[in-house]
Amino acid sequence: MILAEGLVRAYTAGGRTLTVLSGVDLTVAAGEIVAIVGPSGSGKTTLLGLLAGLDRPTRGTVRLDGELLADLDQEGLARLRAEKVGFVFQTFQLLPTLTALENVMVPIEIATDRAGHRGDRNAAERRARELLGRVGLAERADHYPSQLSGGEQQRVGLARAFANRPTILLADEPTGNLDADTGAEVIDLLVELNREADTAMVLVTHDTELAARASRVVRLRDGQLAGAT
Amino acid sequence: MSLRFAARMARRDARAGSGTLVLCGGAIALGVAALVALGSFRASVADAVARQGRDMLGADAAFSSRHAFPDSVRRLLDSLSRTGAGVSRSTGFPSMVLAPGSGAVRLLEVRAIEGGWPFYGEVETSPPGAWAALHRDTAAAGADLLPLAVLDPEAAAQLSASAGDTVTVGRARFVVAGVATAMPDHPPTRVFDRPRVYIPAGDLASTDLVRRGSLITYGAYLDVGGSGAARTILDGHRGMLRRAGVRATTPAREQERLTSGVGYGTRFLGLVGLAALLLGGLGVASAARVLAATRLRSAALLRCLGASRGSVLSIFLLETLALALVASALGAAAGIGVQAWLPHLLSGLLPVSVRFGVHPGVVAAGLGVGVGSAFAFALLPLLDVRDAPPLAALRRAESGVDAEGRRRWRDPRRWGAAGLLAAAVAALCVWQAPSPLTGLAYAGGLALLSLLLAAVGRGLAWAARRFLPHGAPYALRQGVSNLFRPRNQTLAVVVALGLGTFLIGTLAAVESSVVDRLRLATGPGQPDLVLFDIQPDQRDSVLDLVRRGGHPALGATPIAVLRIASLNGVDAAHLRAGEGRRASGAAPSDSDPAAGQTGRRPERWALGREYRSTWRDSLTATETLVAGRWWDSAWAGGPRPGQVSLATGIAGDLGVGIGDTITWEAAGRRLTTVVTSLRDVDWARPALNFFAVFQPGVLETVPATWVVLTRIPDPRARAALQRDLVERFPSVSAVDLSRIEAAVRQVVGTVAEAVRFMTLFSVMAGLLILVAAIWASRRQRLRESVLLRTLGARAATIRSIHLAEYACLGGLAGLAGTGLAAVAGWALVARGFGLPYRTPVGSLALLWLATSAAAVLVGALAGGKAVRRPPLEVLRGLEE
Numbered sequence A: 001m002i003l004a005e006g007l008v009r010a011y012t013a014g015g016r017t018l019t020v021l022s023g024v025d026l027t028v029a030a031g032e033i034v035a036i037v038g039p040s041g042s043g044k045t046t047l048l049g050l051l052a053g054l055d056r057p058t059r060g061t062v063r064l065d066g067e068l069l070a071d072l073d074q075e076g077l078a079r080l081r082a083e084k085v086g087f088v089f090q091t092f093q094l095l096p097t098l099t100a101l102e103n104v105m106v107p108i109e110i111a112t113d114r115a116g117h118r119g120d121r122n123a124a125e126r127r128a129r130e131l132l133g134r135v136g137l138a139e140r141a142d143h144y145p146s147q148l149s150g151g152e153q154q155r156v157g158l159a160r161a162f163a164n165r166p167t168i169l170l171a172d173e174p175t176g177n178l179d180a181d182t183g184a185e186v187i188d189l190l191v192e193l194n195r196e197a198d199t200a201m202v203l204v205t206h207d208t209e210l211a212a213r214a215s216r217v218v219r220l221r222d223g224q225l226a227g228a229t
Numbered sequence B: 001m002s003l004r005f006a007a008r009m010a011r012r013d014a015r016a017g018s019g020t021l022v023l024c025g026g027a028i029a030l031g032v033a034a035l036v037a038l039g040s041f042r043a044s045v046a047d048a049v050a051r052q053g054r055d056m057l058g059a060d061a062a063f064s065s066r067h068a069f070p071d072s073v074r075r076l077l078d079s080l081s082r083t084g085a086g087v088s089r090s091t092g093f094p095s096m097v098l099a100p101g102s103g104a105v106r107l108l109e110v111r112a113i114e115g116g117w118p119f120y121g122e123v124e125t126s127p128p129g130a131w132a133a134l135h136r137d138t139a140a141a142g143a144d145l146l147p148l149a150v151l152d153p154e155a156a157a158q159l160s161a162s163a164g165d166t167v168t169v170g171r172a173r174f175v176v177a178g179v180a181t182a183m184p185d186h187p188p189t190r191v192f193d194r195p196r197v198y199i200p201a202g203d204l205a206s207t208d209l210v211r212r213g214s215l216i217t218y219g220a221y222l223d224v225g226g227s228g229a230a231r232t233i234l235d236g237h238r239g240m241l242r243r244a245g246v247r248a249t250t251p252a253r254e255q256e257r258l259t260s261g262v263g264y265g266t267r268f269l270g271l272v273g274l275a276a277l278l279l280g281g282l283g284v285a286s287a288a289r290v291l292a293a294t295r296l297r298s299a300a301l302l303r304c305l306g307a308s309r310g311s312v313l314s315i316f317l318l319e320t321l322a323l324a325l326v327a328s329a330l331g332a333a334a335g336i337g338v339q340a341w342l343p344h345l346l347s348g349l350l351p352v353s354v355r356f357g358v359h360p361g362v363v364a365a366g367l368g369v370g371v372g373s374a375f376a377f378a379l380l381p382l383l384d385v386r387d388a389p390p391l392a393a394l395r396r397a398e399s400g401v402d403a404e405g406r407r408r409w410r411d412p413r414r415w416g417a418a419g420l421l422a423a424a425v426a427a428l429c430v431w432q433a434p435s436p437l438t439g440l441a442y443a444g445g446l447a448l449l450s451l452l453l454a455a456v457g458r459g460l461a462w463a464a465r466r467f468l469p470h471g472a473p474y475a476l477r478q479g480v481s482n483l484f485r486p487r488n489q490t491l492a493v494v495v496a497l498g499l500g501t502f503l504i505g506t507l508a509a510v511e512s513s514v515v516d517r518l519r520l521a522t523g524p525g526q527p528d529l530v531l532f533d534i535q536p537d538q539r540d541s542v543l544d545l546v547r548r549g550g551h552p553a554l555g556a557t558p559i560a561v562l563r564i565a566s567l568n569g570v571d572a573a574h575l576r577a578g579e580g581r582r583a584s585g586a587a588p589s590d591s592d593p594a595a596g597q598t599g600r601r602p603e604r605w606a607l608g609r610e611y612r613s614t615w616r617d618s619l620t621a622t623e624t625l626v627a628g629r630w631w632d633s634a635w636a637g638g639p640r641p642g643q644v645s646l647a648t649g650i651a652g653d654l655g656v657g658i659g660d661t662i663t664w665e666a667a668g669r670r671l672t673t674v675v676t677s678l679r680d681v682d683w684a685r686p687a688l689n690f691f692a693v694f695q696p697g698v699l700e701t702v703p704a705t706w707v708v709l710t711r712i713p714d715p716r717a718r719a720a721l722q723r724d725l726v727e728r729f730p731s732v733s734a735v736d737l738s739r740i741e742a743a744v745r746q747v748v749g750t751v752a753e754a755v756r757f758m759t760l761f762s763v764m765a766g767l768l769i770l771v772a773a774i775w776a777s778r779r780q781r782l783r784e785s786v787l788l789r790t791l792g793a794r795a796a797t798i799r800s801i802h803l804a805e806y807a808c809l810g811g812l813a814g815l816a817g818t819g820l821a822a823v824a825g826w827a828l829v830a831r832g833f834g835l836p837y838r839t840p841v842g843s844l845a846l847l848w849l850a851t852s853a854a855a856v857l858v859g860a861l862a863g864g865k866a867v868r869r870p871p872l873e874v875l876r877g878l879e880e
Ligand SMILES: Nc1ncnc2c1ncn2[C@@H]1O[C@H](COP(=O)(O)OP(=O)(O)OP(=O)(O)O)[C@@H](O)[C@H]1O
Pocket: A011, A012, A013, A018, A020, A038, A039, A040, A041, A042, A043, A044, A045, A046, A047
């Protein structure tokens, strides 16, 4: 599903070059959950950005579901994301002007918009409601993000991430802003949804509990990945 | 990509409501209202004029001339009448008319029309039937009865006369048969038109006023069975009519003249109204900038989730356009209502009575212009959301999102958007302006003004921060630095308020200078009564009459009416008709006798016009000699021709200079003169000035009339002298300059009022933008004030901070606006009108205070809320 080879990412700022990633190889198969751990500033988010095609590597290649990201332009990358990639963000990133239901519907709407057909709005809404039910927020469908707690917002974020049945799911510290109990709840949901959809999953986390649920944990240090159990 | 997703997202986003955008939409609405009001009004005038159709003239065509029709024209009229066409002759002239009943004397236009006119339309009188009675054979009615007259309403009002009263015209007396309430070829009385009195043609002679030298207009109305026939006749005889000095017109031409006149005027007003729309656009641009900034994170997320750049941009563009459409619709509705008020505002200047009307084309144009300008102004700032970097979604919320700023300047789309904006503004101005050049000049002027205001605003604000003493009160320092808070709208507000202030200030400056000028023209020492059309044999008696009343005779000036017969020996008719050898491409040469000293071709109008000229041996205070010598005794060119002095302007138009000869024609006599001097004449100053002044002894053989000026400050004495005059010298006319001044004052006042009214839209738009700016910064303001209060600041301190901020904002905008208004006032008055300019310091200072006060007031109202909200509630509400 995900195939990254020799990823290098260096930033040049003020005449000095900072090499954040210096040759990262990573393979994630369908249904696999890979947890990336590492100290703050080690480049976890940078790696995730490269895997999602949000950023271009200085060197190295990424293939998602067989497609070589380097071959795609910005619009091609956006299309790929819309079709195959789901995101969960540390800071939830719900659209504040949309209700919970509408937030979950957005990826479906973007995909149908791209496909250029009308799309079945009822089907989209049914799917979104079902997902909201799965994360236990059926009653809160019409609430705006500002009316939801942090944990609830993140559960909406999870529902949104799976809305389009992505083959790849990228999550950057999904429990980072949550207390332990809520975090555990979110982790359960994540694993459960993953199992149902057979999604290849990359989680960046500081959370040992979350890491423990992964099929594989890799450690990012000094710009390199070191495999672990 | 389809717009469906974008539209859905736009609707959702609009639900959250962008107050800033809504307020700036209000400014767009004001602009659309102004344009729709003027456009509807213009269309209503055109409708009213078109409705009048042939009633406009009461005929298919009309001729008029300052001379009795020559044989060629008479033959044409005779042949037309033989073939069954209706021909109606008219004679008109200005004359003093006395109403013995009220004692009122006025200079009116006397008209006598014989024949079947009006051929179209009706003359309506009160009491009815007066017009028909006027044309009944008076002789048949009995010799002992006085002939009848019909007055127009203004004449009746000025003479305080009504049906049954007597009026005296020249040597004849008439009984007023009625007052005409509607009459073809008789527009509602306008300020500068002489009110009219109609008398039977058969009684013209009895007035003893129709004779040589009187200012008579000869006319004829034709009924030839339709506009097509009329056009054929006019086209067929165009050359003959022109040679005869006859002006020919048709209802269609009159309609065009009237509508284009009103169109011209309302288009100038439209430019003032356009300022409101452009301010609205500026507001929308500013609001779009805020929208883009607040939605950048959402845009980044949508990009991260796979939305295309185009659809992300479309979301916010559609949101803005939908709002603009609603605003424009409201504005158009308001404009239709405002239209009803414009005729009232412009009364006295309109050629027709206007009916209220809704014009779909105008409304559609208003909507298009409103939405179009919103698009043009919003596109550039909204490009930011298009460039929202998707990677930002992964980063912390607090780190803020910047559009990829580095590459902005190299983005061709931004240049494209900026170009579109410039083109749209220019197109709008050209569309609204009386002429494309005026439109472009206006667009350029506005752009320059906005830049100046922005520069001045920015400079002053920078200076305020830079040079604010460290010891200044905390509130003041904080208030000033608030002008620089992120996402500030200082620039938009300074430009908006400044532009509003500028418009009012410029108008005030121009108006006060013009009114000053009027006062000067009729001030102490200046004549206030002009007696003219005095025959040479009446001159001494008239002067006597004036002096006996104890009034000063401020000079007696002879006036002779001349035409140019030839220039340097070349016939004027030849010069006018042939574009000459010059037009065929040959360069002017010394051997070309018509080429004067300047080598310029004489202008056709300058050759053809009538020259009212005088002779005297000294220059007036308003003239300066710029070339040659004033009555050169040593002149030895040719066989002693008379000498003439020309005003520099006309000399240029005639293409003559010192030493050129001009042969004049007056009353069939020719006299040759040589140009021996050129004078610069200050036409703006009140004095009797002439294009051509002759050396004494040259013109005396030509029939002339005299003008006598006097000054009688007491209006009753002034009226008494006019009564004496009309009784003893009925052919002498008198113009009361105080009446002219009042008329000019009324016109200036009406125009200023109309401009002020249109300015109001811009001012309100400016205030809306101020409110929008306050709205845009309310969260930050709230957070700051809560923070300050949590830290223990008193509510009063926070209030003073807001006060200082808005006093600064209003003060800077006002200062920039009034300062630039003073400059523009000078440019318009001194350079444009050539009048002396005095900066109206008092009113500009007042305006500055008012602008500052308005800003402070609006600021205080908005700030008050922030101070009253309890901190805890605010903190919770601030979670974004
Ligand atoms: N645009 C940039 N320009 C320069 N340096 C950057 C840029 N983005 C990230 N970095 C640097 O790259 C390094 C890795 O950042 P990254 O956000 O990937 O770390 P992280 O492992 O996700 O840390 P955390 O656990 O705190 O989220 C940091 O040192 C950061 O300062």
